[in-house]
Amino acid sequence: MRYEVIVIGAGMVGTSIAWHLQKNNSNVLLLDKKLPGSETSYGNAGLIQREAIHTHPFPRQLTEMIRVLPNQGTDIRYRIPAILRYHQALLQYWKYSTPASVKKIESEWQTLIEHCTSEHQTMISASGADELITRDGWLQLHRSEETFKEAQVSAIDARNQGVEHNVLNLEQLKAMEPRANFEGFVGAIHWLNSWQVSNPSSLVKAYAKNFQDMQGTIKENDVKEIVQDAEGWKVITDKDTYYSDKLVIAAGPWSNDLIKPLGYNLPLFPMRGYHQHFKVTEKNTIHHSMFDMDKGFVMGPMQQGIRITTGAEMTTMNAPKNFGQLQTVLKLAKKILPLEDAVESEAWAGSRPCMPDMKPVIGPADKHDKLWFAFGHSHQGFTLGPMTGRLVEEMIHDKPVLVDLAPFSAQRFSN
Ligand SMILES: Cc1cc2nc3c(=O)[nH]c(=O)nc-3n(C[C@H](O)[C@H](O)[C@H](O)COP(=O)(O)OP(=O)(O)OC[C@H]3O[C@@H](n4cnc5c(N)ncnc54)[C@H](O)[C@@H]3O)c2cc1C
Incomplete structure (x- = not known):
């Protein structure tokens, strides 16, 4: 079957992206080797951190x-x-951790954090996860x-x-x-x-269930290879091959494993x-x-x-x-x-999943058409999943985007 969008990774970030896309009339397949919310989004401290306006710089x-x-x-x-x-x-993390650099990074980071509870609330209400x-x-x-x-x-x-x-x-x-x-x-x-969540994995699962209720598809498959040809994207897994026009990589700390074969090498570290x-x-x-x-x-x-x-x-x-x-x-x-x-x-x-400049990557890939990245949310990915989902949906559907995404682009590491 052919989907409009395949999202790889059903942590808080990928599940929220799939939810927003499906809600806005895309036909989405959400792929993960495990059930939604089984990895980092399972084991965190369960805080939706409206107070997290500061990043975690390298000790200098x-x-x-x-x-x-x-x-x-x-x-x-x-x-x-x-x-x-x-x-x-x-080394890059060290360089980005000067007080002047952190000040700029935090002003960009805060444009995401300020929406974290309101964006969660939209999904909590829709999913009945109160x-x-x-x-x-x-x-x-x-x-x-x-x-x-x-x-x-x-x-x-x-x-x-x-x-x-x-x-x-x-x-x-x-x-x-x-x-x-x-x-x-x-x-x-x-x-x-x-806010405090009493079971982080259950919240991701509630969002995923709501995504399925909107006719979204979830499959438990391990992605082995990604290929783009004239028809679009082909995602080869341990069980089956799936086809789509658009592809989103939201595989948290594993994201580089999936995009390196496509020619990307972002400084993601765990x-x-x-x-x-x-x-x-x-x-x-x-x-x-x-x-x-x-x-x-x-x-x-x-x-x-x-x-x-x-x-x-x-x-x-x-x-x-x-x-x-x-x-x-x-x-x-x-x-x-x-x-x-x-x-x-x-x-x-x-x-x-951490990036040296303490900001996630949220945006289109530069070497392929119809490919988007959403990972590297480090200490606050559980907080920022729904906000990221909204932004990716707005980008993919060519809508005005709520915040300036230039500070989060994958190309910022090109030089
Ligand atoms: C101890 C700890 C405490 C934390 N506390 C908080 C907190 O209180 N608040 C907060 O906001 N954040 C917290 N965080 C950070 C937060 O948990 C992460 O930033 C967030 O969960 C990342 O979400 P994600 O969706 O990007 O990644 P993940 O949840 O890891 O999801 C990635 C998914 O990709 C899938 N995947 C990978 N490779 C493949 C493949 N080849 N094929 C198919 N599927 C694949 C994985 O199975 C996984 O389900 C904490 C983290 C830790 C470790």
Whole structure:
């Protein structure tokens, strides 16, 4: 069968693109080797981050570098083979991380973030997924007076961009989460207009189901080869071959595997994270996700239990799991909450798809007609999936596009 558009990758990004296209009268096939929302969009911290107006630059200050180098941190770790493999992308990442460059990047990034909750809301309402969403924000916990003060200044600035917050002292924090032990903390920022999802994979699945209800097609196939000829696109998978006029690559951290054979080589690199769930009891019940700002991990109430998610580990995609970072995080987390019974025997691991300039690639490919890229959303792909879906639909259907897409074009790395 011939489709108007094939979208490869049914994470939050690809599913949202397929949804928008199908809703706007395209005949879409969404392809993934697994069920929708089974990879990175399964294992994240489940935050729809309206407050995420800042990016994650490479550490450039000497004190920061000295802190990261011994490779014992809870927020960031690295493995040498990954440094060697991605050294060019990392060098670019370093260059893009000067204060002046970050300022410009963040002003472009913010044009996406400002629409994240409203774009999710459209899809949540259409999919009837409201029961997965909590809209009373999340808590950014601080252990040091210095980072707490900096965060307060930054939060006041963020008000200009529609980001709402409250500053909480320890007493107010305790009142919000009475089961938690906040010994060693000095206070928190309560981000008010960010949302929490109780099962990230289920939200992607709800969007995918709604896409099917609109007559969209989903197939569980592993894409092996992509070919363009005079007829259009031919997508060869482990099970079948599919044909379309237009093609979108939204395969998250695997996107380069699919586009390299077509002659593209974008500096995409993975940043791994781990999670493990712990059974909820009367003693550890929490109502908000809590991010330990100074140690870089999240504890969030999920359907499966309390999900502990780590910061980033710079490693290659297929490297074996290394639980060192998670083990250190768990020791800290267990001081905050009694976490006795792990739900899974082995922790989950997945990779954030990152670009050196901290912005996703959203736009047409330059060497082929009717080919679009949408990947590299790094730490906020779950937040930005629906916004990306809207933008890709507008581009493909030649409509006016909500934001200027020049800062996100694939061609920005051509030179
Ligand atoms: C620990 C952790 C915590 C995070 N927390 C948050 C958070 O709170 N909020 C937030 O906004 N973001 C968060 N993120 C980031 C977010 O999860 C990612 O940016 C986002 O999920 C990326 O979505 P995606 O659709 O691009 O990729 P994915 O969800 O990885 O989807 C890509 C899909 O492509 C498919 N695929 C790949 N190759 C092929 C092939 N050859 N054939 C067929 N299918 C293929 C895969 O099977 C996969 O389903 C977190 C990430 C991690 C790791």
